[in-house]
Amino acid sequence: MDPEFRAYLRQNDPHNGQDEHGSSPLFGAYLRAKGAADEALRERSALNVTILRPGLLSDNRGTGRVLMAPTVGAGSVPRQDVAAVLVSLLDTPESGGLTVELISGDTPIAQAVTALEQFKPKRS
Numbered sequence: 494m495d496p497e498f499r500a501y502l503r504q505n506d507p508h509n510g511q512d513e514h515g516s517s518p519l520f521g522a523y524l525r526a527k528g529a530a531d532e533a534l535r536e537r538s539a540l541n542v543t544i545l546r547p548g549l550l551s552d553n554r555g556t557g558r559v560l561m562a563p564t565v566g567a568g569s570v571p572r573q574d575v576a577a578v579l580v581s582l583l584d585t586p587e588s589g590g591l592t593v594e595l596i597s598g599d600t601p602i603a604q605a606v607t608a609l610e611q612f613k614p615k616r617s
Contacts, residue, residue, distance in 0.1 A: 502583060503531065503542065504579065505545070535590070542590065548597075550571075557602055
């Protein structure tokens with residue numbers, strides 16, 4: 494592996510891996526397949542993988558404030574804020590190994606990214 498590349502960010506649908514999302518059986522199968530791809534990437538990769546699952550993307554101006562956690566519920570988020578979170582995650586290798594959802598919220602992006610450490614599994 495090239496030492497220049499140690500992290501991998503993946504932006505995905507918040508419903509990956511779920512059987513249904515109020516949709517057709519075909520779309521449910523699609524979501525399950527994407528969820529399986531996320532797991533395969535994480536299990537087989539030597540990279541530090543972070544998966545970001547934003548809510549409904551909007552074209553509104555970014556606010557720089559988000560809600561980000563393993564599960565956040567339904568909501569929307571400006572594309573500008575998604576891009577800013579992705580850049581911040583690249584600068585935060587501690588986010589590796591996490592799958593987090595993202596919607597608009599009240600927490601500044603830098604603070605929300607730093608707070609992700611609380612969701613990391615504790616090593617014994």
